Amino acid sequence: MIQRQQTLWLLLATLAALFSFMFPFATGKGLEKGIEVDKTIKAGSDFLLLIFTGASLILSAAIIFLYKDRKLQIKLCLIGLLIAIIIIILYISQMNKLTKATPALFCILPFVIVAGYFMAFRNIRKDEKMVKSLDKLR
Numbered sequence: 634m635i636q637r638q639q640t641l642w643l644l645l646a647t648l649a650a651l652f653s654f655m656f657p658f659a660t661g662k663g664l665e666k667g668i669e670v671d672k673t674i675k676a677g678s679d680f681l682l683l684i685f686t687g688a689s690l691i692l693s694a695a696i697i698f699l700y701k702d703r704k705l706q707i708k709l710c711l712i713g714l715l716i717a718i719i720i721i722i723l724y725i726s727q728m729n730k731l732t733k734a735t736p737a738l739f740c741i742l743p744f745v746i747v748a749g750y751f752m753a754f755r756n757i758r759k760d761e762k763m764v765k766s767l768d769k770l771r
Contacts, residue, residue: 637700637756637760638752638756639706639752639753639754639756639757639760640697640700640753642748642749642750642752642753642756643693643694643696643697643749643750643753644693644697645745645748645749646689646693646713646717646745646746646748646749646750646753647690647693647694647697647749649742649743649745649746649749650676650686650689650690650693650742650746651690652739652742653675653676653686653739653742653743653746654675654676654677654686655675656675656737656738656739656742657673657674657675657737657739658674658675658676658724658727658728658736658737658739658740658742658743659673659674659724659727659728659731659734659735659736659737659740660672660673660674660734660735660737661674661728661731661732661733661734661735662731662732662733662734663730663731663732664732669732672731673737674724674727674728674731678727679723679727681723682720682723682724682727685716685719685720685723686720688716689713689716689717689720689746692709692712692713692716693713693746693749693750695709696709696710696713696753703757703760703761703764704761706753706757707754707757707758707761710750710753710754710757711754713750714747714750714751714754717743717746717747717750718747720743720746721743721744721747724740724743
């Protein structure tokens with residue numbers, strides 16, 4: 634289980650989703666009751682970001698333990714990839730609501746989640762093809 638490449642990619646996606654709760658995506662000025670205040674955008678700063686990032690975190694952790702069912706892993710990786718893309722869209726829409734918004738160093742984390750899901754998907758598909766080709770030899 635751990636020695637497979639896709640497990641490491643999914644672990645990377647899990648850690649990136651976890652770190653996005655701790656570190657900001659962007660900082661800037663936002664309006665609250667007509668007063669300009671400093672705001673940071675994290676995974677927990679908006680309800681939809683919280684739900685989708687939490688779902689991505691749980692999904693990537695769960696996919697690791699489904700190593701015996703590669704077809705289900707492939708489907709869940711595609712769902713996770715879709716969720717990760719939605720997370721990026723939500724971050725960008727939140728960032729557009731701020732004035733003088735500047736991306737933080739950790740704005741790379743949502744893209745790491747996408748890369749982790751994509752690379753895991755590729756490696757799971759490669760394993761599935763290898764198992765199918767070995768079944769043809771029997």
